[in-house]
Amino acid sequence: MPISVAFVDDHPILLAGLVSLYSGKDDLLVSAQGENAIDALRIAEENRPDVLVLDLNIPGDILATIEKIVRNCYPTKIIAFTETANIEMAIRVLHLGVCGYVLKGSTARDLHEAIRIVHGGNTFITPGFATKIILSMKASELHRRMRVEKRLSVREEQIVRYLMMGKTNREIAQMLDISEKTVKHYMTVLMQKLDARNRLEVVLAAQKLDNSAELALAEARFN
Structure with missing residues (x-):
């Protein structure tokens, strides 16, 4: 038929x-x-x-x-x-x-x-176009998994944002109205969660986490 x-x-x-x-x-x-x-x-x-x-x-x-x-x-x-x-x-x-x-x-x-x-x-x-779609979907899934595995709390995201602005622990504590000791505790947690050894690596890891999907999608477009 x-x-x-x-x-x-x-x-x-x-x-x-x-x-x-x-x-x-x-x-x-x-x-x-x-x-x-x-x-x-x-x-x-x-x-x-x-x-x-x-x-x-x-x-x-x-x-x-x-x-x-x-x-x-x-x-x-x-x-x-x-x-x-x-x-x-x-x-x-x-x-x-x-x-x-x-x-x-x-x-x-x-x-x-x-x-x-x-x-x-x-x-x-x-x-040809199918390959680009598959790469993009894989990139999106990878990004989703990364976000789940390394999900930051609201407070952690606030601290990372101030780190990106170059603020010290004391300045971050004042801005968030918490103790400097608490900021140091969050820094320890962030370094463990993001596999970072210092403040700079925390910032770089957080930026990489945010940009991974966009970079992978750009790669898919040009492959």
């Missing part, structure tokens, strides 16, 4: 081209087409295509639309077909339940393959 597929794109020529191209495939049946988020939701609710190929830049609240379709329009599966090579957006829609992410620079064969793979219950992401 052919896979029923619908296309939603606000570029009339591209939409007509997609419909014409994939209507000629023996294993596909183009069941509907639209040009905005309202059309996408209507098609999903009324036609229930096996696969809905959806441009992320169409008019309307695309994220809310995706969420509604995933929640209410089983068994329709969504493929994002877009020019947006944006890692954060890709991860966001994949988390919402999109099963495919195909860049518009891909070949017609790639999109056809994506439709078959997604219909089969698997995920398809444009090769």
